[in-house]
Amino acid sequence: xxxxxxxxxxxxxxxxxxxxxFELKKGETFGLLGPNGAGKTTTINMMVGVLKPDEGxxxxxxxxxxxxxxxxxxxxxxxxxIALYEELTAVENLRFFGRMYNLSxxxxxxxxxxxxxxxxxxxxxxxxxxxxxxxxKRRLNLACAMVHDPPMLLLDEPTVGVDPQSRNxxxxxxxxxxxxxxxxxxxxxxxxxxQRLCDRVAIIDQGRILALDTIDKLIESHGGVSVIEAxxxxxxxxxxxxxxxxxxxxxxxETNNTLDxxxxxxxxxxxxxxxxxxxxxxxxxxxxxxxxxLRD
Numbered sequence: 001x002x003x004x005x006x007x008x009x010x011x012x013x014x015x016x017x018x019x020x021x022f023e024l025k026k027g028e029t030f031g032l033l034g035p036n037g038a039g040k041t042t043t044i045n046m047m048v049g050v051l052k053p054d055e056g057x058x059x060x061x062x063x064x065x066x067x068x069x070x071x072x073x074x075x076x077x078x079x080x081x082i083a084l085y086e087e088l089t090a091v092e093n094l095r096f097f098g099r100m101y102n103l104s105x106x107x108x109x110x111x112x113x114x115x116x117x118x119x120x121x122x123x124x125x126x127x128x129x130x131x132x133x134x135x136x137k138r139r140l141n142l143a144c145a146m147v148h149d150p151p152m153l154l155l156d157e158p159t160v161g162v163d164p165q166s167r168n169x170x171x172x173x174x175x176x177x178x179x180x181x182x183x184x185x186x187x188x189x190x191x192x193x194x195q196r197l198c199d200r201v202a203i204i205d206q207g208r209i210l211a212l213d214t215i216d217k218l219i220e221s222h223g224g225v226s227v228i229e230a231x232x233x234x235x236x237x238x239x240x241x242x243x244x245x246x247x248x249x250x251x252x253x254e255t256n257n258t259l260d261x262x263x264x265x266x267x268x269x270x271x272x273x274x275x276x277x278x279x280x281x282x283x284x285x286x287x288x289x290x291x292x293x294l295r296d
Contacts, residue, residue, distance in 0.1 A: 001026045001060070001061055001152065002030075002058075002185065003022075003024075003059040004020055004021055004022050004023075004057075005056050005059075006021055006056035006057075007019075007043070007046060007053040007056035007057070008020075008054050008055035008056055009039075009051060010054050016042040017042050017053075017207045019055075020043060020056075020204070020208070020209050021056075024183055026181070026183055027181040027183055028183055029178055029183075029186060029197055029198050030186065030199065030200055030201075030202070031187070031188065031197070031198035031201040032044075032185065032187040032188075032201075032202055033191070033201050033202065033204065033282075034189060034204035034205050035189055036189065038189075038204045038206065038207070039204055039206070040156065040204060041079075041156055041187065043187075044077070044079075044156045044185065044187060046066075047060070047066060047075075047185065048072070048077045048154055049065075049067035049068075049071075049072060052067075060074060060075065060152060061074055061152070073102075073148065073150070074151055075153075076146050076150040076152065076153040078156065080156040080160060082138065083141060083144070084129050084137060084140060084144065086129045087130065089126050089127060089128055090116060090119070090121050090125050090126075090132075090143075091116065091126060093129060094147050097144045097148075098147045098148060101147070111149065114147075115143040116143070118143050118176070119139040119140050119142065133166070134161050135162040135170075138158060138159065138160075138162050138170060139166070139169065139170060141158070142155070142158060142170065142173060142174075146177070150182075151183060152183045152185075153177060153182050153183070153184045154184075155174070155185065156187045158186075159190070171196065171197070174186075174197060184197075186198060191281070191283040191286060194282060195281075195282050198215070200214050201213070201215055201282070203285070205290045210289045218282065218285045219285055222285045222288050222289055223279075223288070224280055225255055225256055225280070226254070226255055226277060226279045226280060227277075227278040228251075228255065228258065228265075228276070228277050229250070229251070229276045230251040230265065230270075230276075231249060231273050232250070232251060232270055232271060232272060233271035233272075234271065235249050241264065241268065242265055243261050243264060244261075251265075253265075
């Protein structure tokens with residue numbers, strides 16, 4: 001339903017997107033996970049037709065020109081920079097964006113009412129947007145992207161700058177869209193968001209896709225070893241057939257087979273007072289691929 005093939009975008013000497021390719025099936029939620037400046041927003045802007053690739057092609061539902069009005073009608077775009085009119089109310093914003101997508105009359109009224117309910121703004125529907133909290137603006141931003149009922153949705157960092165309650169409300173909204181079978185591209189630098197919402201994830205940095213797969217397969221391929229840390233009641237005497245290193249009463253085991261290591265630990269008959277297992281997760285994969293140095 002959405003295909004990007006060898007897309008490149010340059011701004012002067014800077015190559016913001018460098019030979020990226022991916023393909024989404026209908027109903028899939030696809031994450032673009034990367035640090036700030038990785039090329040996520042530039043990719044979204046090419047998909048929606050705001051920017052034109054210098055090389056490569058983007059196809060939406062079989063059409064390779066997202067600037068065409070009939071193609072844009074199939075896309076809902078919730079940009080990272082909130083695209084709302086602050087002096088208008090929620091209803092007025094939704095009516096405006098609905099008319100931009102050729103909605104009118106009964107259909108426009110129905111979709112505005114749906115969007116107000118979807119965003120949880122029924123009690124504040126006639127309040128000006130400049131009186132809204134950051135979370136309310138984010139929910140309305142998403143609702144405006146959905147007012148024309150598009151099958152494809154592009155969400156660029158949709159939870160930036162919101163509190164945990166608002167973030168969870170936005171998750172609930174997105175999960176409702178997922179259950180309805182929408183095709184979603186979701187950009188974020190939050191691991192837990194990608195892990196919760198996405199069927200597949202592409203980890204992107206410096207304009208390139210470093211890895212692309214399901215989360216489980218990314219962890220398997222790039223997560224590295226698990227770490228078992230045990231605290232013993234006393235330092236063991238003699239040489240024991242156990243993996244890892246003992247430092248005083250602390251035992252650390254790095255392993256690709258957690259169950260086997262724990263079985264060996266149990267067979268050694270050690271008096272273990274505490275045991276912690278640190279398994280690789282998406283954050284481990286992300287840091288392994290993009291590095292651990294600070295980015296300013």
